[in-house]
Amino acid sequence: MDGGGGKLRRAAVLIAVAVLPTTLAPPARAQNPPAVAPKILLAFDASESMEADDGAGTPKIRAAQDAAVSLLGQLPSSTQVGLRVFGGTRPSRPIGPACRDSSLVLPLGALDRAQAEDRIRSFRAKGRTPIAYALERAAEDLGTEGSRTIILVSDGKATCPPPTPCQVAERIARGGVEMRIQAIGFNVDDEAERELRCIARAGGGVYRDADDADSLRQELRLLSTRALRRYVAKGKRIRCGPNARRATPITPGRYVDAMLPDSECWYAVDLRRGETLKASASFIPPTREVADRGRFANSSFDIVTPTFAILGRRNSSASGRPFERRGFIDGLGVVSRPIGVGQQAAATAPFSRPGRYRLRLKLQDTGAKDLYDVTGGQPYEVELAVEVLGRRGGDPAPSNDPRPPTPAAIAPNEPPATLLLVVIAGGLAALGFVGGAALLGRWRR
Numbered sequence: 001m002d003g004g005g006g007k008l009r010r011a012a013v014l015i016a017v018a019v020l021p022t023t024l025a026p027p028a029r030a031q032n033p034p035a036v037a038p039k040i041l042l043a044f045d046a047s048e049s050m051e052a053d054d055g056a057g058t059p060k061i062r063a064a065q066d067a068a069v070s071l072l073g074q075l076p077s078s079t080q081v082g083l084r085v086f087g088g089t090r091p092s093r094p095i096g097p098a099c100r101d102s103s104l105v106l107p108l109g110a111l112d113r114a115q116a117e118d119r120i121r122s123f124r125a126k127g128r129t130p131i132a133y134a135l136e137r138a139a140e141d142l143g144t145e146g147s148r149t150i151i152l153v154s155d156g157k158a159t160c161p162p163p164t165p166c167q168v169a170e171r172i173a174r175g176g177v178e179m180r181i182q183a184i185g186f187n188v189d190d191e192a193e194r195e196l197r198c199i200a201r202a203g204g205g206v207y208r209d210a211d212d213a214d215s216l217r218q219e220l221r222l223l224s225t226r227a228l229r230r231y232v233a234k235g236k237r238i239r240c241g242p243n244a245r246r247a248t249p250i251t252p253g254r255y256v257d258a259m260l261p262d263s264e265c266w267y268a269v270d271l272r273r274g275e276t277l278k279a280s281a282s283f284i285p286p287t288r289e290v291a292d293r294g295r296f297a298n299s300s301f302d303i304v305t306p307t308f309a310i311l312g313r314r315n316s317s318a319s320g321r322p323f324e325r326r327g328f329i330d331g332l333g334v335v336s337r338p339i340g341v342g343q344q345a346a347a348t349a350p351f352s353r354p355g356r357y358r359l360r361l362k363l364q365d366t367g368a369k370d371l372y373d374v375t376g377g378q379p380y381e382v383e384l385a386v387e388v389l390g391r392r393g394g395d396p397a398p399s400n401d402p403r404p405p406t407p408a409a410i411a412p413n414e415p416p417a418t419l420l421l422v423v424i425a426g427g428l429a430a431l432g433f434v435g436g437a438a439l440l441g442r443w444r445r
Helices: 058-070 113-120 133-143 165-173 190-201 213-227 370-374 432-436
Strands: 040-045 081-086 101-109 148-154 179-186 204-210 253-259 264-272 274-286 297-306 316-318 327-334 354-364 380-389 423-425
Touching: 040 058, 040 213, 058 113, 058 165, 058 179, 058 213, 081 113, 081 133, 101 113, 101 133, 133 148, 133 165, 133 179, 133 190, 133 274, 148 190, 148 213, 148 274, 148 370, 165 179, 165 190, 179 190, 179 213, 190 204, 190 423, 204 213, 274 354, 297 327, 297 432, 316 327
Parallel strands: 040 081, 040 148, 148 179, 179 204
Antiparallel strands: 081 101, 253 380, 264 354, 274 327, 274 380, 297 316, 297 354, 327 423
């Protein structure tokens, strides 16, 4: 597909919601999903080692209880909070019962602070550290809907047979983009820290260190607040064009648009000789209930040349499944070759000529319209970051558009673009080819 490149894959172009939101009528069964309050399940270590001093004169078990009670006064009353402990009731042997020692001390529900404090201060330190078993039970406590977070606090590594806590955390995280596991190491050694970091990474969360009671309170508050945040798109509001002829002209910067599933967005960027176009786009679901990632079909992001070719080559075309992995949003990134430089200067090369290049972004639904139905027909926000490398001085004047493609130039049987899916979970550091243009997650505090 070098040389002139592949042609447009299809003639019919669907209109994006930002241009004409009434073009897609919702199915009769589509409804706005009910609001589900965020759910936080604290999973606290109550093993025998928690009787030790935290280094500041306070037993670790009491420091953990104080931190949990302090947290209650800082969470919104609508938050559903629960507390599960592991260890605490059985001796270390026999190992079978000890490795199934986990109790739901505070059932998940709306905050009743007085009752919750009594429950939190009721448990004692005893026995083993069955982290994997506790994580499995905690996931069951949280159910399958809404924003769900497990915050694990432990002063050591698991002391029970496989499966390992990392394996369990990875399995739990497959339950949806809104199930996360955060971890806090409370005065831990290097081996325990490695295990807790692995749990957080596998569970789509972060790991934090706490050395004493004060730092534990601070880290617990930080992670609980993070669980209540919503991703907020940042950038200049724009409306994309519905097709290649009416692509919205843009310059380097950050933009926010909106799309319905089964629609396309088109943008135009004018490039001069020696310049390289880089862009990334992130889909942001309008509700936190977009969790069943297995239902979502492929979407794509392409650079279209001035001759209206879409190249099925590495970097200039990307495809993937939105919301495929843990984290609230996922992104796609694309990059061109330097325009009209070196081998690209040949008349038949795909990036040979300066002029108007286009970005085509497609959000594709399944045949059953899962993306559409799960939000009741609400649009999905899109955060777009565009960078032009090698640019000196101001932006070029708009180029004269070549004639639009004729039906004969369209190649509907073009092979799919090279997979180049990049997951955003706290940022797009993995999006190496997008470099400085990669999107950074911004969270409302």
